[in-house]
Amino acid sequence: MSGLKRWVLGGWLLVALTGLAAADQKNMMSVTVEQAAVRATPSFLGKIVASLAYGDRVAVVAEKQDWVEVALPQGGDGWLHSSALTTKVVVLQSGQNVSQSASSSEVALAGKGFNEQVETQYQDESHLDYTWVNRMEKIVFSPDVLVKFLAEGGITGDQGGGN
Amino acid sequence: MxxxxxxxxxxxxxxxxxxxxxxxxxxxxxxxxxxxxxxxxxxxxxxxxxxxxQSFQDFTPEQEYYIGRSVAAVILTKYRPYDDPAATRYINLLGQSLAMASDRPETFRGYHFLILDSDDINALSAPGGFVFVTRGLLRCAKSEDQVAAILCHEITHVVLKHGLQAIKKSRITAALTNAALTGVEVAGPSDVAQLTATFSDSINDITSTMINSGYSREFEVQADRGAVDLMKRVGYDPWALVDVLEVMKLRLKPGGNDFAKTHPDPAFRIEVVEKEIGSAQRSTTVNPERQARYEAAMAGI
The missing domain is CATH 1.25.40 (Serine Threonine Protein Phosphatase 5, Tetratricopeptide repeat)
Structure with missing residues (x-):
């Protein structure tokens, strides 16, 4: 293979790759939970310094075990648990971020799909009762309360563990 | 060339x-x-x-949440809730504490727990973190550690997205292709109708697996192993899972419409769990506060 042909093929591959990974900017991640509390330290007990919404894009500053330090859009930074973040771009229903949705991987995460609109239609058709599902969802304890609950029960971590 | x-x-x-x-x-x-x-x-x-x-991993956390809500609503057609505020509060304090220490503490709208008013020995977890446990199963437990064992098994099903994996591949393709096609526009009525049909089929896939056929033996082994690891991590005695399984071994009735049908035999599960526990010693002390609050909350169970 001549150098030129190799260059052409290599160039073609790069173009293809760029197309696919258009918005896959290095070290950017998206929030995967409805409301994410950003904390001052890598712990659920860390002080809440900001709140991020589903689909928000943040730049990764550092990582520590299961926690990721991110730069906040309003300046400063804070920590999120890694399970609240994805490397994929979350395309929202309202059409936000759509301009970035060039690649197939992002389209796979498009906000269209099973959403509130679909659930409403499904509720109409199935006549299911969501009263208790809604009630259940409102039962939320803060991490502080949960840690207190464990402490009051004398649960201090890795008691019977030995791993 | x-x-x-x-x-x-x-x-x-x-x-x-x-x-x-x-x-x-x-x-x-x-x-x-x-x-x-x-x-x-x-x-x-x-x-x-x-x-x-396209795989179950391509469902967004939001889609997983909506699937979970409807699976939960279907579960609540089979069982009615046990409306005891103290017991509900306790099961959520315990369950949410455990979930916070899991490999996936953050789901779209968090973990929530509900007791079902039934003598069946059963527990079900819908995608995204809606966890249900029957009074019949809670009666197999005698301590907080044993209730924690039951909840850790269910939380692990959520962490590993076992529910979503019960959805047939063809539906995932249909759902995500439709999502991709309509991703850049406002969905029209026919898109919604089509998506709703696929949604309905997906809910059926999950609930029929969960309620009738059960997950694969492999998924149950994963859930039991995950439960042991999570209990160790938080500080509950992992042997409590063995204790609950011993009681279930005695109480599950062949042909029963519950764990008897959907879970591997307790004797097999005990083998798996003991292997996972390894050399960890059984806790010999009972914390009086922990036992007192367990008994108070579960008094009506």
Missing amino acids: KPRVFLGLVVSAGLLVTACSSISQIGTSVAVATGQISPGQAAAINQSAQAVQ
Whole structure:
């Protein structure tokens, strides 16, 4: 293979790759939970310094075990648990971020799909009762309360563990 | 040159069409071997090709949440809730504490727990973190550690997305293709109708697996192992899971419409759990506060 042909093929591959990974900017991640509390330290007990919404894009500053330090859009930074973040771009229903949705991987995460609109239609058709599902969802304890609950029960971590 | 043209086509197929990472991986490994691309480029191509494969992992957390809500609503047609505020509060304090220490503490709208008013020995967890446990199963427990064991098993099903994996592949393709096609526009009525049909089928896939056929033995083994690990991590005695399984062994009735039908035999599960516990010693002391609050909350169970 001549150098030129190799260059052409290599160039073609790069173009293809760029197309696919258009918005896959290095070290950017998206929030995967409805409301994410950003904390001052890598712990659920860390002080809440900001709140991020589903689909928000943040730049990764550092990582520590299961926690990721991110730069906040309003300046400063804070920590999120890694399970609240994805490397994929979350395309929202309202059409936000759509301009970035060039690649197939992002389209796979498009906000269209099973959403509130679909659930409403499904509720109409199935006549299911969501009263208790809604009630259940409102039962939320803060991490502080949960840690207190464990402490009051004398649960201090890795008691019977030995791993 | 001809083989290289072919190679280019193979790689482009892997890249640009929806499908097959294995083809692109063969393509990229050949391309690396012949010096056409670097190993780094190959890795990137393979990753991209994999990303366009449609699997349960491609459901967004929001979609998982909506699936979970409807699965929960279906579960609540089979069982009625046990409306005891103290017991509900306790099961949520315990369950949410455990979930916070799991490998996936953050789901779209968090973990929530509800007791079902039934003598069946059963527990069910819907995608995203809606966890249900029957009074019949809670009666198999005699301590907080044992209730924690039951909840840790269910939380692990959520962490590992076992519910979503019960959805047939064809539906995932239909749902995500439709999502992709309508992703850049406002969905019209026919899109919603089509998505709702797929949604309904997906809910049926999950609930029929959960309620009738049960997950695979492999998934149950994963849930039991995960439960042991989570209990150790938080500080509950992992032997409590063995204790609950011993009681279940006595109480499960053959032909029962509950764990008897959907879970492996307790004797088999005990073997799995004991192996996972390893050398960890059984806790010999009972914390009086922990036992007192357990008994108070579960008094009506």
